Amino acid sequence: MNKHVSPAINRRAFVIGTAAVGAGLALGLDIPFGGPAVVRAADGSPEVNAWVVVRPDDTVVIRIARSEMGQGSLTGLAQLVAEELECDWSKVTTEYPTPGQSVARKRAWGDFSTGGSRGIRSSQDYVRKGGATARVMLIEAAANEWKVPASECKAANSVITHTPSGKTTTYGKVAEAAAKLTPPAEVKLKDPKDWTIAGKGLQRLDTADKTTGTMTYGIDVKLPGMLNAAIKDCPVFGGKLKSYDEAKIAGMKGVKKVVKVGDTAVAVVADTWWHAKTALEALPIVWDEGDNAKVSSETIAKWLAEGLDNEHPAYVGNKNGDAKAAIAGAAKKIEAVYNYPYQNHATMEPMNATALYTADKCEVWCGTQNGEAAFAAVLEASGLPAEKCDVHKLMLGGGFGRRGMTDYVRQAVAIAKQMPGTPIKLLWSREEDMAHGRYHPITQCKMTGAFDADNNLVALHYRLSGQSILFSLRPEALQNGMDPAAFQGVAQSGEAAFGYSVPNLLIEHAMRNPHVPPGFWRGVNVNHNAIYMECFMDELAHAAGQDPLEFRRKLMGNHPKHLAVLNAVAEKIGWSKPAPQGVYRGVAQIMGYGSYVAGAAEISVTDGSKIKVHRIVASTDPGYVVNPAQVERQIAGSFVFGLSALFYGGCTVKDGRIEQSNFDTYNSMRINEMPKVEAVMVPSGGFWGGVGEPTIGVAAPAVLNAYFAATGKRIRSVPLRDQNITFA
């Protein structure tokens, strides 16, 4: 049966056949497709190559390096390998190699990082080659056995046939011999139009255990002798732990130890997490909050607003002609200022990790979007070398970018290090998770558009002010100080290119980095850029007295792929025909993560403050669709994520800390608020785009533009919660 094997259930270690232990993380990507030494899985089955293990009973185990967090890429990647392998899909199972094993084998599985909608698009090439290489070797092994030319043999459904004689054998019978062969230097990959496993809406490999409560998430880890830890980090970012009064909780039930975690946090370790949390809440703690305690949403907003002023320096991300001059000399101009708040990822499963530290090894079990980053964090926090550390990846109860961070892994190791030999499961309360996110960056944007006498848009100035994620998390990726990712969706070119031609264009970013730590929040900078740009496009169309769709189309002649998805939603929602009585429409489009997306919404509004979303149409061109059923779910889920953010998702700052503490103050959409999403997939081929994130960007502006159509009122501030607007 198709199944994903979770390491907590079946902790099989690979037998390493080559002596490469001790290699560092800095090794370049050199993905091998097999070799002279046979590498065996723990059950003795041979690896045909790093991606494919075939058992004697014909079971095919496909190794997946990227993490599954609900987005379905575990299944999609397995489909791509299986497609080239020509194996029997019903006999496919998957497993995760560990980052430690990968490092020991010179990064045999490449990049583990699962973010930026990269799971499939950035590894499709080498995983398909992994499947194709294994197929060639399996066929060759059969041909050798039969003493016939391999060219006379073909494979399908895990069966190899010698065409002239009709002789057959199966993958399981020749895998041992295949594993000893030298892999082919070149393999030809199938044309996607010939796909029979990939490209199909096959069922996920990880569903069954998710319906019976048996899937193991990080929070579910059980190890012999394990204790549980609850933690509080200084609520003011940048503040420190001053002192705590351990005596006050001495004797509380189940408490084993109170430990300092770094300079900023304290944890209580107890027999159960409930005891740990109860004791932690009773523990008197004194924080050294520092100057950041003076920061509030108001002070941040004021600082960002200053950045909208042209007098201040800004990085130019996209430019054409002379926008400032064209605006100065224009017949007509309009201006608007928008803003977007901090938001917490609020994964359903709060952050957690389980660590076991002894003098000669440190192992961690956790959900992570980046196994290698978690591994590096374990090395650093434990002080042990690579060959003594490992990370066992478990299913993620949501990632959304949050689990690409390793703060919770470091904390778990720091606690475990103070209790050698005892496995420690660290779990954050929801309140801790809300207080210590890596928040969607905060920004404001001032846009100015100018028209000639015939109402043609002649200039657009887009001035963004606010936080840079790269500045905080990946400063080495800044370009002379500029954060190129800040321009996602409005960039000159590349995987998040602007979809309009404006003769005079200036898109710039005045960087302002408040103390609240930003992070990659599903959709990332596309989210606010899409709201700003697509709502302002609507404002421009209105100012020009033109239909918002037609107005856009005129600017999109040089951007046929952007236009195609926009046209697809317009057609599906019936833009050319009037909406039902009392129902109003809005559209939006953007490019992100290599894909072109558009959305259209039909809403009605009661009393100006109650929105009912009746219909959503969403279109995506990701180049290729590996599993249409999963892409459809990502599109629908993206609308839930984007509309939850629009209506409810704002984190405010008071006294230097986040005010929202749980789902009562940071709500998320429920089923009654969400209509069906009609997904239109228009893959045009020739490129590989991502699907987990881009659609989030169009969710909010499609609804906000429909709100304007319904009420004549522009909403320029998110979330709607703070405008007293809610779902009907």
Added chain:
Amino acid sequence: MANLTINGKSITVDVEPDTPLLWAIRENVGLTGTKYGCGIAQCGACTVHIDGVAIRSCGVAVSEAEGKQITTIEGLANGGTLHRVQQAWIAHDVPQCGYCQSGMIMAVAALLKEKPKPTDADIDDAITNICRCGTFQQVREAIHTIANA
């Protein structure tokens, strides 16, 4: 100490009477299919059945659950036969990350027992669980499939 009846079995757990049922189930009984999401009865990830009614177990003290029939996701199937909600969930490939789905399935199973053919409005009223991945469309379709079976 509390005596609980979980999935038909009588179990004595060594906890304080005010311990939330959720944590007794997860940590003392060791059934981890019931999930923690908020601890304040907002998200529904911890939903179990108490005497057949869907209840958020984070908001119930073990002392209140004594003497009652508690069913968790692990006890929903009838021996080797999955409950029809579980079967429909598999057929519709409902879960994404799956973390909310134990609670979602328990809430839906209770709804269907009370209303075998729920309308969309019934679903909207009864199913108030949070799903951050956004599986609502598949949840609704799967419920209708069961109702129309």
